Amino acid sequence: MKVILVQNNPQFGKVADNLSGVARLLLDRSEPDPDLVVLPELFASGYQFVSRKEAMDLAETTEGLTRGPTFVFLETLSRETGGWVVGGLPVRRGDRVFNSAAVFHGGELKDIYDKTHLFEAENRWFDCGTGPLPVIETEFGKMGIMICFDWLFPEVSRTLALKGARFVAHPVNWVLPFGPQGMILRAVENRVFMLTANRVGEEARGGLPPLRYIGSSQVVSPGGAILARASDTEEALLECEIDPALADDKTVAAESDFFRQRRPELYS
Ligand code: ACM
DSSP states (O other): OOOEEEEEEOOOOOOOOOOOHHHHHHOOOOOHHHHHOEEEEEEEEESSOHHHHHHHHHHBSSSSBBOOOOHHHHHHHHHHHHSSEEEEEEETTTTTEEEEEEEETEEEEEEEEOOOOOOOHHHHHHHOOOOOOOOOBBEEEEEEEEOOGGGGGGHHHHHHHTTTTTEEEEEEOOOOOTTTHHHHHHHHHTTTTEEOOOOOOEEEESOOOOOHHHHOOOOOOOTEEEEOOOOOOOEEEEEEOGGGGGGGEEEEEEEEEETTTTOGGGGG
């Protein structure tokens, strides 16, 4: 299975320019087309909102003629590649607005996941997702989805793995330094592939503390190997081959199985 992680540097609010920038990055991809493309959290809007109104104004809907430009971009990319595409964008439903990830396959919208665990000021602009934690059937086995800060709630990765996810598409806007190393443990303890797409660059808006995004988009194997990792400052297109079936083996050593040895009766 061929995976591409996109690491871009969006300028806040310049959705059309940011989408053109990602399209330019994707021109450099090798043949054959990828089976899965993962793009960062809020990859075309930018991250550092300063009001709920701003989040509402940049949010997109899927309804009829009002389907927004980021949705159209993801839809078109998935039609062109014939594969899966997962990317983050703000989504509006009625008077609610979510930090979401859209999942397309072959030009069709398959799912929208609304981020469950909002980080810092996001709590002021966005509504929390209400689940379920998504696991999507693909021709390569099940794909889990989580967004950025969700990773620091180990229950999320564990739930996705228990639901059968072999690989997890993980759009992020990481600013904290320990994400790239931390995800190695998430991959190992669940024996799944972790596919994390981050952005680079800086944002300083509206008197909020400036944010520097740490890039380092990466593919981690169920055994904890970093199969590919991008730089912490440059835009990148990270291509990687994975064998999702490796995630079916939940042993960490010959007689030690992370799933069989669980004791859920002790955990509540
Ligand atoms: C984050 O959840 N964007 C850190």
